[in-house]
Amino acid sequence: MGANDHIAAQPLPAWRRAVLKVGSNLLAADGGGLTPRFAEALAAFVAASHADGRQVVLVSSGAVAAGRALLHARATVGRDLAARQALAALGQAPMIALWQSLSxxxxxxxxxxxxxLRNRRRYLNARATLHGLLALDVLPVVNENDTVAVDELKLGDNDNLAAIVAALIDADLLLIASDVAALYAADPRRDPAAAPIARVEAISPAVMAMAGGSGSTVGTGGMRTKLEAAEKAGAAGIPTVLFDGRDAATVQALGRGSLHGTLVCAPGTRMQARKYWLRHAPPAGGRIRIDHGAARALGGGRASLLPGGILGAEGEFQRGDLVEIVDDADRAVARGLSQYAVAEVRRLVGRHSREIETVLGYSHGAEVVHRDDLATVLGPPAPASP
Structure with missing residues (x-):
């Protein structure tokens, strides 16, 4: 029996790839340093998920707490940004060593x-790196680079970082482990009668009002940041679950597809959210012109744009930019993220995908715009006149 059996079980959303965020309060020992006490069950969940053919990316706090513990007996460390950066640099190694010892x-x-994450090229590189690590059966452990970030450019907390990473890798689920069993109608530390909320359909002001401040002396977040993260993930079509990472039975139940905690629903599917963004986000100012056959294929909504169907490229855009795709009659057909810059697309006009590396000397993939990065704006055009 677990400590959270009073929270009714509910099915965990189906998933094949997830981000698991683990807070400092689950890794920091009472006397300082890091402890595997709660991390062991979480690591076992990750291993069992991998054995089932699923992929997990960890977003782990704990570096600052680990660094502070290493210096505890030798120095008094301030709380300004430079001191925190120094502690993060010192604590990264033991934090990674903890997870390696459990994997x-x-x-x-x-x-x-x-x-x-705001620079499109670096965003794509980060995504490619994480996808590459997953393909190699490596466990990625992500953290904010506190050692170089400055206040105005900090992501702020690892809850929100986890939501961004979930969108970055096209995750199906965001799991947030903390020392709180669920979202409660009121702060359970002040109101023992506060009831847990099993399901949140949408993040509203009333839901946000249920969140208190940080309950940890080592973490930077609280329930509010977890709800903010769930809202970010939901905007990308990714549901979020909040659960007690201290309770081994709760963690083990996750591996069986059962949640004792709070499920924050996403308003739509991940693909619906992505397609909506592709249709409505401002483009980079470039266009790719395609022939009638390619327009028909894209209009069906299930095809990628290959070099052979391209007639030309106009304007200016870089790899990863959102571009308009138009047919030979100048009608908008689709919008998508180009895998290649405008100069590269011009060199690939009419070529076969297998020629990309020969023409450019490298390849970012066989598709100029992959179907997952493309949203149609018109149905397929009528057949060409004989």
């Missing part, structure tokens, strides 16, 4: 900053 697979450290 039979290799563990890779991935440090991200705000700049990595």
């Amino acid at each position: 039979s697979r290799p563990v890779a450290q991935v440090l991200l900053t705000h700049d990595d």
Whole structure:
């Protein structure tokens, strides 16, 4: 029996790829340093998920707490940004070592900053790196690069970082483990009668009002940041679950597809959210012109744009930019994220995908715009006149 059996079980959403965020309060020992006490069950969940053919990316706090513990007996450490950056640099190694000691697979450290996620090229590189690590059966452990971030460019907390990473890797689910069993109608530390909320359909002001401040002396977040993260993930079509990472039975139940905690629903599917964004986000100012056959294929909504159907490229755009795709009659057919810059697309006009590396000397993939990065704006055009 677990400590959270008073919270009714509910089915965990189906998933094949997830982000698991683990807070400092689950890793920091009472006397300082890091402890595997709660991390062991979480690591076992990750291993069992991998054995079932699922992929998990960890977003782990704990570096600052680990660094502070290493210096506890030798120095008084301030709380300004420079001191925190020093502690993060010192504590990264033991934090990664903890996860490696609990994993039979290799563990890779991935440090991200705000700049990595707002710069489109670096964003794509970060995504490619994480996808590459998953393809190699490596466990990525992500953290904010506190050692170089400055206040105005900090992501702020690892709850929100986890939501951003979930969208970055096209995750199906965001799991947030903390020392709180669920979202409660009121702060359970002040109101023992507060009832847990099993399901949240949407993040509203009333839901936000249920959240208190941080309950930890080592973490930077609280229930409010977890709800903010759930809102970000929901906007990308990704549901979020909040659960007690201290309770081994609760963690084990997750592996059986059962949640004792709070499920924050996403308003739509991940693909619906992505397609909506592709249709409505401002484009980079470039266009790719395609022939009638390619327009028909894209209009069906299930095809990627290949070089052979391209007639030309106009304007200016870089790899990863959102571009308009028009047919030979100048009608908008679709919008999508180009895998290649405008100069590269012009060199690939009419070519077969297998020629990309020969023409450019490298390849970002066989598709100029992949179908997952493309949203149609018109149905398929009528057949060409004989």
